[in-house]
Amino acid sequence: MTDARYERFENLxxxxxxxxxxxxxxxxxxxxxxxxxDMHIQLEEIWGVIDRDPSVRCxxxxxxxxxxxxxxxxxxxxxxxxxxxxxxxxxxxxxAAALVQAFINARKPIVSAINGPAIGAGLVLALLADVPIAAxxxxxxxxxxxxxxxxxDHAALIWPLLCGMAKSKYYLMTNEPMTGEQAxxxxxxxxxxxxxxxxxxxxxxATRLAGAAPTALRMTKYVLNHWLRQNQAIFDLSLxxxxxxxxxxxADEAIAAQLEKRPARFIEDSEF
Numbered sequence: 001m002t003d004a005r006y007e008r009f010e011n012l013x014x015x016x017x018x019x020x021x022x023x024x025x026x027x028x029x030x031x032x033x034x035x036x037x038d039m040h041i042q043l044e045e046i047w048g049v050i051d052r053d054p055s056v057r058c059x060x061x062x063x064x065x066x067x068x069x070x071x072x073x074x075x076x077x078x079x080x081x082x083x084x085x086x087x088x089x090x091x092x093x094x095x096a097a098a099l100v101q102a103f104i105n106a107r108k109p110i111v112s113a114i115n116g117p118a119i120g121a122g123l124v125l126a127l128l129a130d131v132p133i134a135a136x137x138x139x140x141x142x143x144x145x146x147x148x149x150x151x152x153d154h155a156a157l158i159w160p161l162l163c164g165m166a167k168s169k170y171y172l173m174t175n176e177p178m179t180g181e182q183a184x185x186x187x188x189x190x191x192x193x194x195x196x197x198x199x200x201x202x203x204x205x206a207t208r209l210a211g212a213a214p215t216a217l218r219m220t221k222y223v224l225n226h227w228l229r230q231n232q233a234i235f236d237l238s239l240x241x242x243x244x245x246x247x248x249x250x251a252d253e254a255i256a257a258q259l260e261k262r263p264a265r266f267i268e269d270s271e272f
Contacts, residue, residue, distance in 0.1 A: 005049055011039040012046065013064065017203045020057040020210040022050060026125075029065030035072050035121055037095075043125065044098045047106035057210040059106075060202050061125055062113040068138065071120025085247065092243050096121075100154055100235065103128035104225050107218050109209045113202035114138045114180060114189065124154045127162070130221055131205055132189040134180030135198045140188065141177040144242060148254030148264075152242025157228060157235040163187045 006014045013025040024046060026033035035043070050056050063069055083091075103110065103124065112129035117139045126132055126140070134140070144151040151172040159168040163186040171178065171186075184192035193201045209217065228235075245251050250266060257264035 005053055006046075009042045009046055009049075011042055017060070017199075018207045018210070020055065021060065021203065021206045022053070022056045022058075023060040023062065026061075026063045026069055029063075029067070032067035032070035032117060033063040033065070033122070034070040040072075040095055040099060040121075044095075044102045047102050047108075047110075051107045056108065057214055058109050058111065058206040060111045060113055060206050061129060062115055062202070065116070067116040068112075068114045068118040069122030069125055070117055071122045071143065089243055093239060096153060096239055096243075097236070099124055100128065100157070104228050107222075108214075109206075109217060109221055111202050111206045111209070113198050114140070115195070115198055117141070119143055121153055127158060127188065128154055131191075131209070133191045133193065133198065133202050133205065134183055134189045135195040136179060136181040136192045137195055138180035138183075139177050140180065140183050141175070142172050143175055145173060146175040146254065147258070148248070148251035149243075149245030150238060150241040152239040154235075156238035157231055159188070161227060161231075 003014070006012075011027055013027045015023050015025075017023050026039070026043075028034065028036075028039065047059075050059055099121070109131070110129040111131045111133060112126045114126045114132060114134035115138065116135070118126040118134075119139075119141045120143050123140065123142060126134075142151055142155055144153070144155070155168075155172055159172060163171075167186050170176070178186065178188070180189065180192040183189045191201065191205075249268070253266060254264050
């Protein structure tokens, strides 16, 4: 697709699969579409550009290749020793919050086509879409506690609202993955379909949204997302605790254990 509006978003692919529908594809399949800093920023900024594009009434977001989004790109993370800890915290907090707020505040409806693994920060893109649609065999996995940090990003903000507190605690605290089919049963996504039907279903739903009365639709989205805005304090606390966790020994041990394929050994009890 040739459109000057979108030329600077080099980590994203754009096409128009139906009238007034723009599809945004995360385009790092060799990294399972994991978010490095440039892609993270582009995903913050793209929604404002789409909101100003009069030819678009609905957006689909999906991933190139076999993954939707594998979360943050661990290989691209900056060594914390190279930056003042307070400045690193402030930067990470701003970036993570900006991505969540970009999805909540985007004026036009967003459909996510969850075509494969959606992990960690990838679940922000998958579950904060207005209509999440998953392939039945897609893997959804929060993963925060498994790497020794609190479930930040979007999880405490929206999971209890979608699937209730009991299910939220079970999946976020045990870090048990779920398939797209299970996610539909748990009300975490709107629909789950066979993998070979995902593209057609996402286009069908986006086309219906694009054909709806645009002001009424955007007002409906705005007021429903106020359930999320009024819980901003919960999101801020969960994100702050996640980022603090990355500085501690538990995260170091949890990540080392995964890399070495061994059980983690947490020696000190928590005083929290």
